[in-house]
Amino acid sequence: EIEQFVKHYVQGGLWGRRQVLRAVDGVSLSIRKGETLGLVGESGCGKSTTGQLAARLLAPTGGVMRFKGTDIRELRGGAAKELRKQIQYVFQDPYTSLNPRHPVAALLEEPLRIHGIGSRRERRGQVREMLRTIGLGEPYEQAYPHELSGGQRQRVGIARGLMLNPEFLILDEPVSALDVSVQSQILNLLKDLQQRLALTYLFISHDLHVVHYMSDRVAVMYLGKIVELSDVDRIYEQPLHPYTQALLSAIPSEHRGRKRERIVLEGELPSPLSAPQGCAFHTRCPHAEERCRTAAPSLRTVERGHEVSCHLV
Numbered sequence: 596e597i598e599q600f601v602k603h604y605v606q607g608g609l610w611g612r613r614q615v616l617r618a619v620d621g622v623s624l625s626i627r628k629g630e631t632l633g634l635v636g637e638s639g640c641g642k643s644t645t646g647q648l649a650a651r652l653l654a655p656t657g658g659v660m661r662f663k664g665t666d667i668r669e670l671r672g673g674a675a676k677e678l679r680k681q682i683q684y685v686f687q688d689p690y691t692s693l694n695p696r697h698p699v700a701a702l703l704e705e706p707l708r709i710h711g712i713g714s715r716r717e718r719r720g721q722v723r724e725m726l727r728t729i730g731l732g733e734p735y736e737q738a739y740p741h742e743l744s745g746g747q748r749q750r751v752g753i754a755r756g757l758m759l760n761p762e763f764l765i766l767d768e769p770v771s772a773l774d775v776s777v778q779s780q781i782l783n784l785l786k787d788l789q790q791r792l793a794l795t796y797l798f799i800s801h802d803l804h805v806v807h808y809m810s811d812r813v814a815v816m817y818l819g820k821i822v823e824l825s826d827v828d829r830i831y832e833q834p835l836h837p838y839t840q841a842l843l844s845a846i847p848s849e850h851r852g853r854k855r856e857r858i859v860l861e862g863e864l865p866s867p868l869s870a871p872q873g874c875a876f877h878t879r880c881p882h883a884e885e886r887c888r889t890a891a892p893s894l895r896t897v898e899r900g901h902e903v904s905c906h907l908v
């Protein structure tokens with residue numbers, strides 16, 4: 596559970612004019628054990644930053660995170676170390692996160708070595724088993740990252756995230772760097788692993804098809820805030836926030852038996868350095884009213900399990 600996560604960057608301007616970049620601006624989410632929560636939005640909306648905060652790769656400016664009921668700020672020593680194993684982050688492009696000078700076996704063994712798990716022989720055994728689990732066999736043990744295809748590298752990236760036997764994986768655009776034909780293999784592998792290993796996913800992507808395929812629930816972000824959150828079917832069938840409506844109008848909906856009109860947003864995505872006052876979406880919203888310019892709506896439950904942040908809903 597994350598509550599009111601905030602990540603602000605203060606940028607020193609000329610002559611002491613300081614600007615605040617509100618990358619994440621009050622995000623609250625709870626993710627249920629065993630589910631996949633999809634986090635969507637345009638690039639720069641703060642979804643990766645939210646994931647990195649949840650993985651503790653970044654320190655929040657404010658907010659609380661609880662893991663299985665425990666406020667993680669209170670964990671010290673062994674408990675903190677244990678938590679580090681439980682929550683793992685998988686990067687978009689494993690090519691930049693895998694050390695090119697190490698063969699696959701060494702890359703997978705590293706997290707175990709760092710945490711002092713097992714003898715060398717036991718670790719080798721675990722690496723071998725993991726390579727089978729992710730659909731690469733023994734022959735890949737001595738391969739170097741540059742010898743692998745994009746899909747194989749992402750399998751290694753996922754395997755590395757799984758070596759410590761985590762419960763919660765944050766997947767940041769895990770298939771965005773891959774060819775479409777390879778994407779579905781990796782998505783199916785992720786679904787299969789989730790079943791077999793009882794994993795919980797935060798699935799970050801800008802690709803609405805991929806998010807639809809993977810998620811149980813979906814949260815939509817705009818300029819550092821969540822604007823809508825609901826079950827995947829409900830949000831794809833009946834989006835209520837004008838921003839979600841515009842996003843989803845861009846994907847065909849024949850399989851849902853209804854034609855949706857394409858909503859084209861006017862104007863550009865504002866910079867998070869100068870997010871508009873009031874509702875941050877008002878500069879592009881087709882339904883904006885006077886009050887939208889001055890008062891920021893808050894995320895409210897409009898029906899069971901469906902939250903929306905809009906004055907009109």
Ligand code: SF4
Pocket residue numbers: 836837838874875876877878880881882883884887892904905906907
């Ligand atoms: Fe549009 Fe106003 Fe709703 Fe914001 S609050 S999404 S500007 S109608």
Ligand code: MG
Pocket residue numbers: 638639642643768
């Ligand atoms: Mg990103």
